[in-house]
Amino acid sequence: MSAQNRPIISMTGITKVYSVGGEEVRALDNANLLIREGEFVSIIGPSGSGKSTLMNIIGCLDVADSGEYILDGQSIEQYSEEELARIRNKKIGFIFQNFNLLSRMSALANVELPLIYQRLHLSERKEKAQRALDRVGLTDRSSHKPTELSGGQQQRVAIARALATDPAILLADEPTGNLDSKTGDDIMELFRELHRAGDTIVLITHNEEIAAQAQRRIRIMDGHVSEVGV
Amino acid sequence: MILQSVKMAWEAITSNKMRSFLTMLGIIIGVVALVVLVSLVNGATGAVTSEISTLGNDMVTVSISDDKGSPIRLEDLDTIAALDAVGEAAPSDSMNATAKFGYSDATVSLYGTTPAYYNIQGLTLQYGRFLKSADVQNASYVVVLAYDTAEELFGSADVVGESLTIGGRSFLVVGVLEKDTSIFSSMIGGYSAYAPFTVESRMADSPYVTSISISPAGNTDNTESQVNSFMLARFHQDEDAYRLMNMSSISDALSTITGTLSLLLGGIAAISLLVGGIGIMNIMLVSVTERTKEIGIRKAIGAGKKSIMMQFLIEALMVSLMGCLLGLTLSWIILAIASSIAKTISFSMSLNVVLLAVGFSSAIGLIFGLYPANKAANKHPIEALRYEG
Numbered sequence: 102m103s104a105q106n107r108p109i110i111s112m113t114g115i116t117k118v119y120s121v122g123g124e125e126v127r128a129l130d131n132a133n134l135l136i137r138e139g140e141f142v143s144i145i146g147p148s149g150s151g152k153s154t155l156m157n158i159i160g161c162l163d164v165a166d167s168g169e170y171i172l173d174g175q176s177i178e179q180y181s182e183e184e185l186a187r188i189r190n191k192k193i194g195f196i197f198q199n200f201n202l203l204s205r206m207s208a209l210a211n212v213e214l215p216l217i218y219q220r221l222h223l224s225e226r227k228e229k230a231q232r233a234l235d236r237v238g239l240t241d242r243s244s245h246k247p248t249e250l251s252g253g254q255q256q257r258v259a260i261a262r263a264l265a266t267d268p269a270i271l272l273a274d275e276p277t278g279n280l281d282s283k284t285g286d287d288i289m290e291l292f293r294e295l296h297r298a299g300d301t302i303v304l305i306t307h308n309e310e311i312a313a314q315a316q317r318r319i320r321i322m323d324g325h326v327s328e329v330g331v
Numbered sequence: 332m333i334l335q336s337v338k339m340a341w342e343a344i345t346s347n348k349m350r351s352f353l354t355m356l357g358i359i360i361g362v363v364a365l366v367v368l369v370s371l372v373n374g375a376t377g378a379v380t381s382e383i384s385t386l387g388n389d390m391v392t393v394s395i396s397d398d399k400g401s402p403i404r405l406e407d408l409d410t411i412a413a414l415d416a417v418g419e420a421a422p423s424d425s426m427n428a429t430a431k432f433g434y435s436d437a438t439v440s441l442y443g444t445t446p447a448y449y450n451i452q453g454l455t456l457q458y459g460r461f462l463k464s465a466d467v468q469n470a471s472y473v474v475v476l477a478y479d480t481a482e483e484l485f486g487s488a489d490v491v492g493e494s495l496t497i498g499g500r501s502f503l504v505v506g507v508l509e510k511d512t513s514i515f516s517s518m519i520g521g522y523s524a525y526a527p528f529t530v531e532s533r534m535a536d537s538p539y540v541t542s543i544s545i546s547p548a549g550n551t552d553n554t555e556s557q558v559n560s561f562m563l564a565r566f567h568q569d570e571d572a573y574r575l576m577n578m579s580s581i582s583d584a585l586s587t588i589t590g591t592l593s594l595l596l597g598g599i600a601a602i603s604l605l606v607g608g609i610g611i612m613n614i615m616l617v618s619v620t621e622r623t624k625e626i627g628i629r630k631a632i633g634a635g636k637k638s639i640m641m642q643f644l645i646e647a648l649m650v651s652l653m654g655c656l657l658g659l660t661l662s663w664i665i666l667a668i669a670s671s672i673a674k675t676i677s678f679s680m681s682l683n684v685v686l687l688a689v690g691f692s693s694a695i696g697l698i699f700g701l702y703p704a705n706k707a708a709n710k711h712p713i714e715a716l717r718y719e720g
Binding site (some may be wrong): 141157160162163182186190191195197201202205206214218243262 | 332335342343346467528624625627628629630631632633634635636637638716
C-alpha cells in the first residue's frame, strides 16, 4: 500500500564532498533515495560510511553540493540558515542517540520548545505538547526534569518533542544506542506503534537487529546508497 | 517571541545565580557610582545655591573705601533707587557694640539701615515690626533683633517692647526676625541687630553711607552696570574708590563649578559601568561556549539565527538591567543614609539620573551582549550538536 503513497523524501544524485586535510572525501556519492509517506525505513551503515552526512542532509542541517533533494514536495536548495531552520522546525522531528533534552527545563517545556519557534500561542502549545506526551505514554511525567527521568523516559520525551510539530518525517539517529536492550525494545515498539498510526519514520543505525525491525532497509557504504532485500 | 526569550533568559540567569550576581556586580557598582556621585553633587549644589539665594541672590552690594570728597549721604540713596534697573537701595553700614540686658551681654553687629533693607535682604519677621521711615527721620532708639540675639540676651525670642542697651544707649525692641537656619549664618555666626541708619551713624561717628545693598529691577547684570556707571561718575572715574559685588555672579560661578564636577564624576562612573559591561561580555562568551550543545539542540529543532541571537541578547540585557535595578536600590539606601547624616542637605535621586542609569545600562547590555549573541547565533548546528562540554 505504501508504494502508492506520495513521496516524502526524494533524492537524486546527491553528492557531498568534504575536504579533510587537503584530501577530498566523498561522503555521499551520487546517492538516490525515495521514501514515501507512512513508511518505516532504516538506514544501516558502519561508522564512516556517510550515514551521518546522509542524516544531516535529510534533516536539512546541511545541504548537498549537487543533486536534487525534495522534502515533502519542497525542493531543498541552497537555502539560508534561517530558511533551513524553518524547514527543520516544520517538517523534521529529530530523535538523537543521547536524547539532547535541555536539562534545565521540564519534560513539557522540552516538548514545547519546537512549538515556541513556530510562534504558537500558549494554550495551543500546551495542548499540542501534552498530546505528544500522551502519545509516548508520559502523561504523568510532564513536570519532571530530564535528570529525574530514566533513559527510556528521556528518549520518550525526545520522541514527544519530535512528534509535537506533526512533522513530515521522524528522523531517528541511533535512538536505542544509549539504552539497555529491554528499554531499547520498548522504544522500538513505540516506533512501530507510531508507524501503525501513520507516521513516516527514518531510523539510522549501525545495528542490523534494530534495522531489521523496520519495514524497509537501506544500506549505505562508502557514500553509496542501496536497497536491502527488495 | 520576546516574552519567550525573556522567560528563557530568566531561566538561564537563575540557573546559575552566583555567577549571574557576580556578573551583575560590575553594573551594580557602576550604577551606584553614577547615581550616588551625581546625586551627591546635585544635592550639595542645591543646598549651596539655596544658601546663596537666602543671602540675597538678586542683590548688588557696594562698599565705598574712599569717598573722594563727595561722600554718599542717605539722600543719595534715593537717587540710586531712582535708576531704572534698581529696585530699592538701603545702607548696610555696621558697627560692633556691646548689648546688655540685665546681667547678660553680647557683642552684636549693629546695622544702621532703612526700611528698604527688609525687602532687599529678604528678611522675615517673627515678632513685631521692622524699622519704619519715621524711625529713621526721628533717629529713634528702636532696634530689630535677630532671633539668636534675642535668645542670647533675653533667654527668649518674644521680647517686643523690652528695652536693652547697645553701646551704652537704651533701645526699645520693636521686632524680632525669624530664626535663620542657613549654613552661612551658622558659619558667619555672631549676633546682629538692626537700628535706624541715623542712630547707628551717630553712634559710629561716621555720618556717611559706606556700604549699600541694592535690589535689582529686572536683570541683575543691568543693575550692576548701571550702579557701576553711577559710582564711576560720582568718584571721578576711580574704580578703586569702591567695590561692587553682584551676588548672582557668585552663584553663576558656583553652578559652573558644580556642573563641571558632576560631569567629571559622572564620567568616572561611566567608565566603571563600561568595565561592568566588559564583565558581562566576558561571562556571556563563556556561557555561549558552555551552552554550545543547547544552541545545537535549539537549532536542530528549528530555532533560527535570529531566535538564538535574541535569546542571548535579551539575557545580556536582562543581566545588566537587573544589575541596574539592584544598583538603584543600593544607591537609594546610600543616599537615604547620607541625607540622615548630613541632616540639613537632602540627597535625592532625580528622575534624570535614574533614566540616565537605566539608559546607560541598557546600552551597555546591548553593546556588550551583541558579540557573544552573534557568536551563538552563528554556530553551525551540526558542530554545535556534536560538542561535548
